[in-house]
Amino acid sequence: MQLRSHLIAQAANLEGVSWGLPLWLGWGLAGVGLLGLGLVIGRRQGLAVGLRQEPIAQLLTQPILAALPDLIIRMHRDGTYLEIKSTTAFPIKLPNFDLGVNIRSFMPPVEAEQRLAAAAAALKTGKIQVYEFPLVVEGKPLWQEARVVPLPPDEVLVVVRDLTQRHRMEAALRQSQARLSLAQQVAQLGDWEFDLEAQIMTWSTTMFYHWGFDPAQPEPGLAEMLERLHVDDRGPWQQALTAAIAAGTPYALDLRVIDPSGEIRYLDWRCEPLLNPAGQPIKLMGISLEITRRKQTEAALQEREAMLRAIGDNLPKGYIYQIVHQPDKGFFYTYISAGIESLLGLKPEAVLADPGLIRQVGLEADLALADQQVQRSLDTLCPVELQIRNRTVTGEIQWSSIRSVPRRLAGGRTVWDGLEVDITELKRSEAALRSSEEEFRLAFANAPIGISLVAPNGQFLKVNQGYCQLLGYSEAELLSLSFQQITHPADLEADLAGFERLLAGEIDTFQLEKRFLSRQGGVIPVAIDTALVRDSYGQPLYCIGHIQDIRDRRKVERMKDEFISVVSHELRTPLTSIRGALGILGTGVFQDRPAQANHMLDIAISNSDRLVRLVNDILSLERLTSGKVPLVMETCQVAELMEQAVGSVQAIADQAEVALAVVPQAALLRGAPDALIQTLTNLLSNAIKFSTAGSTVWLQASLLTSEEQLSSALTLTALPTHLQQPPLLLFAVTDQGRGIPADKLEVIFEQFQQVDASDSRKKGGTGLGLTICRNIVQQHRGHIWVSSCLGQGSTFYVMLPGVI
Amino acid sequence: MTKRLLIVDDEDDIRDVVQVSLEEFAGWQTLTAASGAEALQLAQTTPLDAILLDISMPDMDGFELCTALQAHPQTQSIPVIVLTAKVLQRDRTRFAQLDVAGIIAKPFNPVVIWQQVAALLGWPQ
Numbered sequence: 001m002q003l004r005s006h007l008i009a010q011a012a013n014l015e016g017v018s019w020g021l022p023l024w025l026g027w028g029l030a031g032v033g034l035l036g037l038g039l040v041i042g043r044r045q046g047l048a049v050g051l052r053q054e055p056i057a058q059l060l061t062q063p064i065l066a067a068l069p070d071l072i073i074r075m076h077r078d079g080t081y082l083e084i085k086s087t088t089a090f091p092i093k094l095p096n097f098d099l100g101v102n103i104r105s106f107m108p109p110v111e112a113e114q115r116l117a118a119a120a121a122a123l124k125t126g127k128i129q130v131y132e133f134p135l136v137v138e139g140k141p142l143w144q145e146a147r148v149v150p151l152p153p154d155e156v157l158v159v160v161r162d163l164t165q166r167h168r169m170e171a172a173l174r175q176s177q178a179r180l181s182l183a184q185q186v187a188q189l190g191d192w193e194f195d196l197e198a199q200i201m202t203w204s205t206t207m208f209y210h211w212g213f214d215p216a217q218p219e220p221g222l223a224e225m226l227e228r229l230h231v232d233d234r235g236p237w238q239q240a241l242t243a244a245i246a247a248g249t250p251y252a253l254d255l256r257v258i259d260p261s262g263e264i265r266y267l268d269w270r271c272e273p274l275l276n277p278a279g280q281p282i283k284l285m286g287i288s289l290e291i292t293r294r295k296q297t298e299a300a301l302q303e304r305e306a307m308l309r310a311i312g313d314n315l316p317k318g319y320i321y322q323i324v325h326q327p328d329k330g331f332f333y334t335y336i337s338a339g340i341e342s343l344l345g346l347k348p349e350a351v352l353a354d355p356g357l358i359r360q361v362g363l364e365a366d367l368a369l370a371d372q373q374v375q376r377s378l379d380t381l382c383p384v385e386l387q388i389r390n391r392t393v394t395g396e397i398q399w400s401s402i403r404s405v406p407r408r409l410a411g412g413r414t415v416w417d418g419l420e421v422d423i424t425e426l427k428r429s430e431a432a433l434r435s436s437e438e439e440f441r442l443a444f445a446n447a448p449i450g451i452s453l454v455a456p457n458g459q460f461l462k463v464n465q466g467y468c469q470l471l472g473y474s475e476a477e478l479l480s481l482s483f484q485q486i487t488h489p490a491d492l493e494a495d496l497a498g499f500e501r502l503l504a505g506e507i508d509t510f511q512l513e514k515r516f517l518s519r520q521g522g523v524i525p526v527a528i529d530t531a532l533v534r535d536s537y538g539q540p541l542y543c544i545g546h547i548q549d550i551r552d553r554r555k556v557e558r559m560k561d562e563f564i565s566v567v568s569h570e571l572r573t574p575l576t577s578i579r580g581a582l583g584i585l586g587t588g589v590f591q592d593r594p595a596q597a598n599h600m601l602d603i604a605i606s607n608s609d610r611l612v613r614l615v616n617d618i619l620s621l622e623r624l625t626s627g628k629v630p631l632v633m634e635t636c637q638v639a640e641l642m643e644q645a646v647g648s649v650q651a652i653a654d655q656a657e658v659a660l661a662v663v664p665q666a667a668l669l670r671g672a673p674d675a676l677i678q679t680l681t682n683l684l685s686n687a688i689k690f691s692t693a694g695s696t697v698w699l700q701a702s703l704l705t706s707e708e709q710l711s712s713a714l715t716l717t718a719l720p721t722h723l724q725q726p727p728l729l730l731f732a733v734t735d736q737g738r739g740i741p742a743d744k745l746e747v748i749f750e751q752f753q754q755v756d757a758s759d760s761r762k763k764g765g766t767g768l769g770l771t772i773c774r775n776i777v778q779q780h781r782g783h784i785w786v787s788s789c790l791g792q793g794s795t796f797y798v799m800l801p802g803v804i
Numbered sequence: 805m806t807k808r809l810l811i812v813d814d815e816d817d818i819r820d821v822v823q824v825s826l827e828e829f830a831g832w833q834t835l836t837a838a839s840g841a842e843a844l845q846l847a848q849t850t851p852l853d854a855i856l857l858d859i860s861m862p863d864m865d866g867f868e869l870c871t872a873l874q875a876h877p878q879t880q881s882i883p884v885i886v887l888t889a890k891v892l893q894r895d896r897t898r899f900a901q902l903d904v905a906g907i908i909a910k911p912f913n914p915v916v917i918w919q920q921v922a923a924l925l926g927w928p929q
Contacts, residue, residue, distance in 0.1 A: 561892070561894060564892065565890060565892050565894065565895060568889065568890070568891065568892060569860055569889040569890055572889030572891070572909075572910045572911060573815060573818070573889050573910065575910070575911045576815075576818050576821070576889060576910035576911035576912065577815065577817035577818050577821060578911075579911035579912070579913075579914070580817075580818065580821030580822070580824075580825065580911065580912070580914040581817070581821055581914075583825075583913060583914040583915055584821065584824050584825065584828070584914050584915075587828075587829075587915055589824075589828050589829075596824070599820070600820075600821075600824070603817040603820060603821065606817070607817060
């Protein structure tokens with residue numbers, strides 16, 4: 001190294017200046033050797049001429065040599081000791097040699113030949129020969145250095161110096177340097193020196209790594225260093241360096257070095273100038289500590305703190321805080337984010353100054369709960385988890401969730417890092433969910449239709465009461481069954497096909513009308529509506545199925561079909577006669593046969609009348625049943641109603657030679673007069689049609705004003721509850737006709753349900769008259785029924801409330 | 805040879821119209837019956853080329869009469885044509901179960917009904 005060479009050059013310069021022993025001690029061990037040799041050589045050169053005249057013993061007895069700690073032997077080139085100067089400082093106690101003894105006699109041959117070779121080489125070259133050799137004395141390793149100085153023509157001076165101590169120190173130094181180097185490497189600590197006079201920079205290996213230079217190359221110059229430095233750091237470094245060089249001002253800087261890969265390395269760079277006695281800097285010394293990780297950590301920490309603060313300040317309806325409990329100070333906040341203001345209407349700085357403010361917005365009952373939790377957390381260091389209510393500035397109740405985690409610090413202090421967020425919406429959602437679940441539970445349990453949850457294998461998982469009631473099974477029984485087991489075998493294939501498509505995701509829902517087998521073995525037609533519920537991974541969880549009993553619907557549909565069929569038939573029948581008769585007349589085939597022509601004409605006319613009656617009755621019934629034209633109720637004179645009804649049938653009664661007997665009733669009734677007249681007319685008309693000539697038809701009205709009168713009426717039929725309270729009006733139409741079979745007493749009030757199908761033709765009825773009567777009576781909240789005796793006649797009764 | 809047909813219908817007017825149509829426009833002989841029982845009795849005692857049968861009749865309706873005619877050796881070969889006002893799909897489904905030569909819906913055209921009958925029975929017109 002340059003520095004070392006420099007030191008050596010300095011030592012060389014000093015050699016010729018002074019020979020004093022103290023000067024030797026001022027230099028290092030290496031210098032001692034050199035000076036020692038210089039002395040010996042100088043003396044040797046100065047004495048060269050006179051050596052042959054002076055006894056050789058005088059050479060080693062010179063006082064100056066006696067001060068040396070070395071063993072000095074004058075030896076003949078053949079190995080014979082000629083003179084020995086020992087010293088108590090020499091660590092080896094020499095054997096008691098006789099002068100004139102030859103080294104071959106006591107040294108191992110290898111060592112003896114080494115020494116003889118050194119002597120020969122010294123004499124031959126005229127130069128000092130140096131070699132080191134180890135000795136083991138009393139089991140301890142000792143290192144010796146021998147310097148063989150030629151004394152021509154045949155002698156040498158062997159100066160033996162004990163190097164054991166030096167070797168030990170060098171070993172310790174190497175170990176120390178190795179440890180230091182290791183420590184520096186571990187600590188990423190580099191050290192440097194800059195000799196101001198020589199302008200030489202000396203770096204430790206770590207320094208090269210710090211600056212991204214190759215350690216195998218010489219240290220870079222200041223210009224190269226400057227290039228590696230971050231552009232923003234160049235100015236400060238140059239300023240500090242200039243001040244250090246000029247005035248010896250120490251400095252410490254954080255420098256950013258950009259290594260060739262572009263990576264930024266942070267260095268803690270420190271400089272300590274070394275001053276000469278005049279206070280002028282002669283050298284700059286310093287260390288470099290890589291702090292990239294620390295800087296990155298600091299940056300990350302700052303970033304995290306900024307992020308935490310940003311989060312805290314921007315928490316939607318929430319804030320974060322740190323609160324401390326100190327035994328002698330109680331509770332106080334050390335941090336509150338800005339969100340507290342939007343949440344509780346309190347400014348963070350106000351709460352930091354007065355923690356009690358926060359209690360003013362809490363509800364008393366919840367604060368007491370919170371105090372208990374905080375105390376427990378203080379005692380046991382368990383987290384605080386609370387849901388409390390606050391009263392907002394507008395007076396509304398706001399729900400908060402508070403969660404904080406305690407830490408115990410020195411001095412008995414306890415710190416909670418916590419978060420309070422608004423959960424009002426969550427609470428509302430929870431309440432809505434609870435309500436929704438309750439509604440679902442109630443809807444499920446009390447639905448008028450059957451609801452079931454069915455596993456993908458068809459097993460019932462849950463059924464409601466409607467399901468159980470419809471199928472006659474208990475809940476437990478159904479839960480042990482699958483839908484396949486109770487499905488009508490003929491419907492199972494279609495049901496399973498839909499179910500499979502649902503499970504496969506081909507359809508979202510499917511509807512089907514199918515038949516279930518009830519527990520009692522009955523067949524229950526149902527309409528099912530099934531949807532599949534899947535889990536978050538899309539796997540089928542269960543099917544939710546609605547079943548609806550469609551027996552009534554089927555019945556209505558049948559009735560509707562039958563009605564249409566019957567109406568169609570009833571309309572087509574007179575039309576057939578009309579169309580046929582007119583068609584025949586139209587051909588002129590009876591042009592010359594007036595009797596036949598008139599017969600055809602009569603057919604057409606009578607069937608036209610029949611068709612008109614039928615259409616009128618159908619329309620009348622439709623009006624009554626649809627409710628689109630409600631009956632207009634008004635006060636009626638019962639006698640007038642009877643009189644008008646009788647008047648409208650008097651002609652046909654006369655034609656049929658049937659007498660009409662009327663027992664009028666002077667009473668007022670609230671009702672629809674036209675509808676009531678129509679009812680009485682229908683009943684009278686029927687009675688006349690089925691009466692034989694010469695018989696009588698009675699129309700009677702009775703006012704039932706007492707329990708007794710009512711009791712006698714109740715023997716005739718079972719009246720609805722609301723018709724069991726007088727006053728009531730009872731109409732009765734009695735004939736002496738053929739009577740009605742017992743099995744027809746109810747059905748004759750149904751549409752087109754005549755006792756005899758040919759009645760419509762023979763008696764001119766439409767089959768709708770009694771149905772119309774029943775509808776009118778029902779709309780008056782009354783009751784109509786018939787009692788009959790075959791062969792003797794029938795009585796139709798109409799019981800009406802609304803007597804005024 | 806003149807065809808002889810039995811007209812079965814409980815509606816007097818319709819019987820009259822059908823009878824006039826077949827006799828006046830086709831020149832066929834006709835017998836009439838107002839009920840199933842009467843028709844069965846006539847069919848068993850009188851040679852017939854065909855029967856025109858109403859369905860909706862009291863006591864014995866057209867279905868029952870058909871079954872009775874087919875059950876009797878003397879009457880089972882008489883072709884039957886249903887003459888009915890029941891023309892809805894559900895009615896036709898029931899007719900399909902009957903072994904009849906054809907169905908003519910009411911109301912019909914009295915001038916051409918004989919042609920419809922002849923066509924259904926494969927008679928020359």
